[in-house]
Structure formats: C-alpha cells, structure tokens
Amino acid sequence: MTQSRKLFQRAASKIPGGVNSPVRAWKAVGGTPLFISRGQGSYIFDAEGRRYIDFVGSWGPLILGHAHPKIVEVVRQRAASGVTFGAPTMFEIELAETVERLVPSIEKLRLVSSGTEATMSAIRLARAYTGRTKIVKFDGCYHGHSDGLLVKAGSGVATLGLPDSPGVPAGFARETLTSKYNDLKLLQKIFDRHGKDIAAVIIEPICGNMGVIQPELGFLSAIREITQKSNSLLIFDEVITGFRVALGGAQELFRVKPDLTCLGKILGGGLPLAAFGGRSEIMTLLAPVGPVYQAGTLSGNPLAVAAGIATLKLLRGRRVYDELEAKGDQLEEGLATVLKRRRIPATINRVGSMMTLFFGVDRVTDPDDARKCDQKQFGRFFHGMLKRGIYLPPSPFEAMFISLAHSSADLEKTIDAFDQWAKSQHSVDR
Numbered sequence: 001m002t003q004s005r006k007l008f009q010r011a012a013s014k015i016p017g018g019v020n021s022p023v024r025a026w027k028a029v030g031g032t033p034l035f036i037s038r039g040q041g042s043y044i045f046d047a048e049g050r051r052y053i054d055f056v057g058s059w060g061p062l063i064l065g066h067a068h069p070k071i072v073e074v075v076r077q078r079a080a081s082g083v084t085f086g087a088p089t090m091f092e093i094e095l096a097e098t099v100e101r102l103v104p105s106i107e108k109l110r111l112v113s114s115g116t117e118a119t120m121s122a123i124r125l126a127r128a129y130t131g132r133t134k135i136v137k138f139d140g141c142y143h144g145h146s147d148g149l150l151v152k153a154g155s156g157v158a159t160l161g162l163p164d165s166p167g168v169p170a171g172f173a174r175e176t177l178t179s180k181y182n183d184l185k186l187l188q189k190i191f192d193r194h195g196k197d198i199a200a201v202i203i204e205p206i207c208g209n210m211g212v213i214q215p216e217l218g219f220l221s222a223i224r225e226i227t228q229k230s231n232s233l234l235i236f237d238e239v240i241t242g243f244r245v246a247l248g249g250a251q252e253l254f255r256v257k258p259d260l261t262c263l264g265k266i267l268g269g270g271l272p273l274a275a276f277g278g279r280s281e282i283m284t285l286l287a288p289v290g291p292v293y294q295a296g297t298l299s300g301n302p303l304a305v306a307a308g309i310a311t312l313k314l315l316r317g318r319r320v321y322d323e324l325e326a327k328g329d330q331l332e333e334g335l336a337t338v339l340k341r342r343r344i345p346a347t348i349n350r351v352g353s354m355m356t357l358f359f360g361v362d363r364v365t366d367p368d369d370a371r372k373c374d375q376k377q378f379g380r381f382f383h384g385m386l387k388r389g390i391y392l393p394p395s396p397f398e399a400m401f402i403s404l405a406h407s408s409a410d411l412e413k414t415i416d417a418f419d420q421w422a423k424s425q426h427s428v429d430r
C-alpha cells in the first residue's frame, strides 16, 4: 500500500472524506489522492518522495511556484517578529496602497482571510448600499461557499455533480437569480423583470470554475451598462483572475470598471488572504465608519500580508505577463498539436497562464458546453499524466495554472507525456 493510501485511510477516519476541501478527494477522476510532502519551484513531491510537475498551484495562488526564496525569506522574517496582533500594522497600508495602484477601480479595500469572505461581504455591502436584496450570479461561476452564492455554483459543486447545497434555506436561495454566461438576452430579461430589486450582479470576468471560459466580446461591458441603467452594482470576482491575467486583473484586460472587486489567491502569495474593495462611497459604509458589519480575528494577518506584498513586488517586474503568455502559448500549442496528430477531439480554452482541456467538444462558451465534455476521458487523461509525473487538477471543471517557475523544459516534458498518453489511448481504442 502506498504512503498516500495509508494516510488517506487515516485521514478519512477523522476528517470527512479525508480532505478539508472536497475537490482534493479526486471523486471526479477516481483513485486515492496524493498526499503532498513538499514543493519546490514547479515541482511537488508526494509522501513517497515521487516528483511531479505541478499545474494545480494550490488552485491559483502560486504564480511564483512553490517555496519561492523571496517569499520564504519574508515569511520567516515576519514570523520571528510575531505572527498576529489583532491591531493595525504598517504592512496592511503598504499592501492596500499597492493594490489600489494596480487595480484602479479599487479606491478603498478591506482585507479578509478567504475568497468566500470577500464575496460574502461584498454582497452584504452591495445590499446595504442599494437597499435591495436580490443578486444575480451566473450558472457555473463559483464565488465561495456562503449560503446565497451556493446556487448553480461551479468548482467542487460542479465536480461532484451536487445540486444546490442542502442547508441553504430556500428563502436565501430565492434572493439569488441565475443567468447564463455569454447570454446577454437572458440577463436583460432578468433585469426587465427584477431590475428594481437587484442589488448587484456578481461574475467571474473570466470564468475559471467551470474550466476556463472566456467572456465573449462586449459581454462584460454590456453587463456594465445594464447594471448602471438599473442602479445595481457590478461585482467582479477576481479571486482567480486578479494578478493572474494582468496586474490589474481581467478588468484591465477588458477595460470594464466594476463597482466592487473581490481578490484572493495570488493576493496572499499562498497564505490565507483575500480582499474586497471598490468605490470609496460604497466602502465607507463598512463598520467602523458606517453601519455594515464585517470583521475578522486574523484579517490582515502579518504573515499573509508580507507574502502578498512580496508576491506583488515580484509580479511588477517587467514582462512577467508576457512571459506567462509565452509559457501558456507553448503549452497550448504543444497539446493542440498532439490532439491533432492523435486525432483526439477536444478543445482548449486559455487566457494567459490559465487553461482547460475539454475532451469531446469543439467549442466551450458556456457551462452547458463544458458539462457536455467527456468526463471519463478526462479521468483517463488525469491518471495517464499522473503516471508520467504530471500533476493536474483532478476535475474536468477546473483550470490548470502555469507559474513563472515552469521552465520551457517542464512544458516540453508535459507535452511529451501527453503525447505518450495519447498514443496509448489510440492502441486501447483499436
């Protein structure tokens, strides 16, 4: 029995499903999840000491790769001076000033500890600001696991094929209206009917939780117009895309300015940190200035903030996003060539360093297309790659992430592994 298997059995007796977040359990692809002992650069090592090229990157935060020396150094330094105070520190100002410079729609922001908290609080704020109760989300977008947002959610909810979660009161769910990604007509219809009651539209400006799905040309700016017309707020959930697709996130890429933005993942450089921010007049409704309550014992935690500041500093280096684009392009081209050579029908969606391979479909522009992909084939792909030393997200509905630590040779190795797997599939078919 492998070490991972032993550990998984032990874990399962004390932790539901053996994991502290559902997708980690590999339900969608089968098999026993690897227990990870350490990471270095683009690599992770399992409990057996086997090495893998990692394309999960802790689900997005690790844009610099594992154990980047600068991050290790600042976290070590900070830890030696005390890990938390529950009082304001200078470092929080530095991070806030940096984020506000990089993401111009954010005039003021508040730090929290998870993306779930960020979106939940942004919505509370939007409701308080507008005096309305309804929100609109998009089928397949994931905004964390707070009650009102667990309606038609992507990520683990989609991976496990769960209906909207039990435990969410129907009354809460009723306040959440669902629209369809890249379908403006439906959104307009929802606004025609409920516009006066809609506090906010929340959206992943590039969907990353149904696999990667890009917004069609004009989709986001049209949402901006529709929300403005009805005095509803627009919330961009950039927990994945913030600092991933550009320093200023997807809003910089598509030149659309939301009222509120949620950040997380990369923001904390791999430590628990997230934020929500936006227009000053909205943000100042928050306690202690205004009446909207929001708080956190570990909010703005010095370790996480130090890792965040150091990460953003490294990302401000010149040509970082060109480099990520070049790596993404190399991998996409390589995989696409193999697909063609081995005559495997599939489509690849990619924005910069985030991408998804959907098997058995030739176009994925909304979550319904994504759901039609060949999930069994994905499972074979996942395990075939794993066997060859490549660690991918264990679900067809997640993005794989490339980091600055992935070398060109890592990507070539990944493409080679894919070709070998594809070849083996071919002989199975015959």
Ligand SMILES: *Cc1c(COP(=O)(O)O)cnc(C)c1O
Pocket (backbone or CB within 6 Å): 113, 114, 115, 116, 117, 119, 142, 143, 144, 145, 204, 208, 209, 237, 238, 239, 240, 264, 265, 274
């Ligand atoms: C990961 C994610 C969240 C939730 O963040 P957590 O830190 O896991 O709570 C919210 N929105 C999006 C778009 C995400 O990808």
